[in-house]
Amino acid sequence: MTSKFTVSGLTKTYGANIVVDQLDLTIEEGEFLVLLGPSGCGKTTTLRCLAGLETPQGGSIAFKDRPVFDAATRANVPAHKRNIGMVFQSYALWPHMTVRDNIRYPLKVRKMKEAVGEGAVEAAADMVDCGALLDRYPAQLSGGQQQRVAVARGLVARPDLVLFDEPLSNLDARLRDQVRSQIHQLHQRLGFTAVFVTHDQAEAFALGDRLAIMKSGKIEQYDEPERVFENPVSDYVAAFIGMSNRLSLRRDHDGWATAAGDSIDLTHAVIRDSADEHTTAVARLRPDDVLLHATADEVPLGNVVLHAGLVTYEYGGRYFDVTVETGGEQLILRAPAAQHSAALRGSAPGAPLVVSFSPAALRVFAAPDGAPVTAPEPVAVGAGGHA
Incomplete structure (x- = not known):
């Protein structure tokens, strides 16, 4: 049976402020779990509780069935005895140590002299393409190089659990993509268990075997990336994973309509409750799902x-990011430049436009609390991972 890392009823407060609220997690060995959410949702505090850097007020944490924290029995294994690797947002390299010594530090603390003698430091540096930098100091490295050294240090001792605290947020866009890809390749090759904290949905989808989207110290949705992408369980999750367009809907005698009075066919949707209980709803869709047309005759x-x-509108090379308004609500769409450049550049704010989208692109939630009103068709997730 596969060993698991379990978090049960985890609660962390600062005074009267509840930061982590009765949180439950199960992480399979070898899994890459991403904690995703905005600032203040509790994701970093959860990570720090796993690391032993914060002491929760309630709940329990177990690594491979070994308790490392239990509020009921007052068990609390200190951070240096939890066999974790940590990769911080700020790199956290020792400035007076060379790259070699920084990577070797976890082995030294654990008294793993044999691993040092067998070339573990050099092997870890080579894994992240830093083998030629071993005799340099952190101040002599770029930000991307420093973060790759930090990743090597986090992995060199083969810890039970590797914790990443927004490790890419201090890098520029190009380096962020490179280091993200490198972390993904290392996980595929080494199969380490990881918890990765981020507020960036692109990072979450690219890296995670499963995502835990957090809100106010709780998990709003806990699922595979494909299922989160296709079937967000709430308006909050839909907004956070890229469905930035929001339309208010109201029921009338003919069905559903937008605030502007345009009819929307929701006959494909399954309404969970009786029609009398839902006279308003919220629809979410992605900018890529909204199309711009010269005339209504072009609408599919x-x-x-x-x-x-x-x-x-904003020029983006091969496309324009276009913002339109309908019924007092704004929608964002991406229009191919080759098709729409002349028309857009000749239009002033307020110019009439026709946009459209497929009803299948909508995810509809009850207003105002965001509970699901529709039950979208489930997405088949293959066993071979994800893009």
Whole structure:
């Protein structure tokens, strides 16, 4: 049976402020779990509790069935005895040590002299393409090089659990993509167990075997990336994973309509409660799912048509990011530059536009609490991982 890392009823408070609220997690050995959420949602505090850097007020934590914290029995294994690797946002390299000594430090603390003699430091440095930097000091390295050294240090002792605290947020976009890809490749090759904290949905989808989207110290959704992407369980999750367009819907005698009065066909949806209980709803969709048209005649058959006004547009090379307004609500869409450049550059704010989207792109939630109103078709997730 596969060993697991379990968190049960974890609670952490600062005074009257509940930061982690009765949180439960199960992490399979070899799994890459991503804690995703905005600042203040409790994700970093959860990570620090796993590391032993914070002491919770309630709950328990076990690594491979070995308790490392239990509020009921007052068990609390100190951080240096939990056999973890830690990769921090700020690199946290010792400035007076060479790269070699920084990577070797976890082996020294654990008194793993044999691993040092067998070339573990050099092997870890080579894993992250830093083998030629072993005799340099951190001040002589770029940000990307420093973070790769930090990753090597976190992995060199083959810890039970590797914890990443927003390790890419201090890097520029190009380096962020490179280091992210390197971490993903290392996980595929070494199969270490990891918990990765981020507020970036692209990082979460690229790296995670499972995602835990957090809100106010609780987990809003805990699932595989594909299922989170296709079937967000709440308006909060939908907004956070990229469904930034929000439309208010109201029920009338003919069905559902937007705030602007445009009809929307939701007959594909399953309404959980009786029609009398839901007269308003919230629809979410992604910018990529909204199409711009020169005229209503270009709208694909079956699409919902919205009559809107231009707010602004921004050139992005092969596309324009276009903001439109309909019924007092703004939508963002991406329009191919080759097709729409002339029309957009000749339009002033307020110019009438026609946009559309497929009803299948919508995820609809009850207003105002965001509880699901529709039950989208489940997505088949293959056993071979994800992109």
